[in-house]
Amino acid sequence: MDFDEFAGRYVGDLIRLGMAMTGSQSDAEDFAQAALERIFSQWGKVESAENSWAYARRVAVNAFLASRRRPQVREVLGSASSRSEPASDPIDATWGDGSLDAAISRLPKQQRAAVVLRYFEDLDARGVAEVLGVEPATVRGYLTRALATIRSECYPTANGAS
Amino acid sequence: MNTSDNLGPEPDIEGPLRAALIARAAHADLSRARQVVDRSRGQVDGARPAASRNRAIPAFRRPGILLAAAAAVAAVAAWPVLAGGPNETSASDPQTTGSSRPPVSTDGSTDCLSGLVVGDSAYRLALGPAVRTFPLSEPVGKGTIPTCSEQDESLGGGRAVVIYELQGVPTSQAVLVEDSEGEGNLFLSLDLTSANDVAPGLEQLLKEMRISLPTR
Numbered sequence: 001m002d003f004d005e006f007a008g009r010y011v012g013d014l015i016r017l018g019m020a021m022t023g024s025q026s027d028a029e030d031f032a033q034a035a036l037e038r039i040f041s042q043w044g045k046v047e048s049a050e051n052s053w054a055y056a057r058r059v060a061v062n063a064f065l066a067s068r069r070r071p072q073v074r075e076v077l078g079s080a081s082s083r084s085e086p087a088s089d090p091i092d093a094t095w096g097d098g099s100l101d102a103a104i105s106r107l108p109k110q111q112r113a114a115v116v117l118r119y120f121e122d123l124d125a126r127g128v129a130e131v132l133g134v135e136p137a138t139v140r141g142y143l144t145r146a147l148a149t150i151r152s153e154c155y156p157t158a159n160g161a162s
Numbered sequence: 163m164n165t166s167d168n169l170g171p172e173p174d175i176e177g178p179l180r181a182a183l184i185a186r187a188a189h190a191d192l193s194r195a196r197q198v199v200d201r202s203r204g205q206v207d208g209a210r211p212a213a214s215r216n217r218a219i220p221a222f223r224r225p226g227i228l229l230a231a232a233a234a235v236a237a238v239a240a241w242p243v244l245a246g247g248p249n250e251t252s253a254s255d256p257q258t259t260g261s262s263r264p265p266v267s268t269d270g271s272t273d274c275l276s277g278l279v280v281g282d283s284a285y286r287l288a289l290g291p292a293v294r295t296f297p298l299s300e301p302v303g304k305g306t307i308p309t310c311s312e313q314d315e316s317l318g319g320g321r322a323v324v325i326y327e328l329q330g331v332p333t334s335q336a337v338l339v340e341d342s343e344g345e346g347n348l349f350l351s352l353d354l355t356s357a358n359d360v361a362p363g364l365e366q367l368l369k370e371m372r373i374s375l376p377t378r
Binding site for chain 1: 175176178179180182183184186187188189190191192194195196198199201202203301304324
C-alpha cells in the first residue's frame with residue numbers, strides 16, 4: 001500500500017475522528033490534514049506498522065494535542081454552495097440544548113482526547129494510554145475528571161453532582 | 163461496548179456521551195476528503211521551513227500585497243477607533259511588551275508584518291510604540307494563497323488560509339489572515355481613513371487571494 005492508497009482509505013475515518021474530537025468540520029479537516037502530513041513524512045514507519053489505522057490514529061491524536069488551534073472555533077462559512085454543513089450544533093437533534101456537546105468541547109485537550117478514544121474509538125484504558133503515551137492510571141484520571149466535569153455541567157442537580 | 167475496565171466512575175453519563183460523540187462524527191462532511199489528502203501532500207511536498215505562528219506567510223511578501231499591508235498599518239495607526247478604541251490594551255501589557263516589533267519591515271526582505279496571536283483568541287498588533295489587542299472572531303472566510311510561480315510555490319503558495327475578524331473592526335476594513343496550520347498570520351486592511359473606498363479594495367485583495375468573505 002502506498003501513501004495515496006492509505007490516505008484514501010483512512011481520510012474519512014480521520015475526519016470523523018476529528019469531528020468527534022473538535023465538533024467542527026473545518027477543524028476536523030485540519031485534524032485529518034495534519035495527521036496525513038505527519039504520516040507522509042514518516043511513511044516508512046506507517047507502512048511497516050502492524051496496525052496501520054492504530055498508527056494513524058496515534059499520529060493524528062498527537063498532532064491534535066500538539067496543535068494550537070483555537071478552542072471551539074466553528075466554521076462559519078466557506079462557499080455555502082459547496083458545503084452541506086450540519087445544523088449549528090450537531091448534537092442538538094439528539095441532546096436537548098446541546099449542553100453536552102458544548103461540555104465536551106470545553107474539556108482540556110488531553111481529557112477530550114481520552115474521552116473520544118474511550119467512548120468513540122471504544123478503547124480500554126491501556127489502549128487509550130498507548131495512544132496518548134501515558135500510563136493507564138493517568139488515563140483513568142483524565143476520564144474521571146472529564147466525566148465529573150460533564151456531569152456537573154449537564155446534570156448539575158443529578159446524583160449529588162454540583 | 164467495553165466497560166469492563168471500570169473507567170467511568172458512574173454509568174449515567176457514558177451512554178449519552180457516546181451518543182454525542184457518534185452524532186458529531188456522523189455529521190462529518192466527507193465531500194472534501196480528497197482535497198484534504200491533496201493538501202496534505204502539497205504541504206509536505208512544499209518542503210517549507212519550520213513553523214512559526216508569528217511569522218507572516220512568505221507568499222505575502224509579493225510586492226502588491228506587501229504594499230497593501232504597509233498601507234494598512236499606516237492607516238490603522240491613523241484610525242481613531244483602532245488607535246484609541248475602548249477595547250485595546252496598553253503598551254504596558256506585560257504579555258505583549260517585548261514581543262512587539264515594527265509591524266512592517268521597510269525593506270520587505272523579512273516578515274512583512276508582525277503580530278502575535280495571543281491565547282488563541284486575540285490578535286495583538288504592534289503599532290509603533292503601542293500594542294493593541296483585538297479579540298478575534300470565529301473564522302469568517304477561507305481561501306488559498308495563489309501560486310503564480312515556482313518561487314511562490316516554494317514560499318508557501320497554494321496553502322489554505324482562514325480569515326478572522328478583529329472584533330470591533332468591520333470586516334470590510336480589516337481582517338486577520340492566517341494560514342490554516344496556524345503558522346503565519348497577516349493583518350490586512352486598506353485605507354481606513356477613507357471608509358468609502360475600503361470595502362471594494364479589501365475585497366479585491368481578498369479575491370486575488372481567493373479568500374471568500376461572508377455576504378454582507
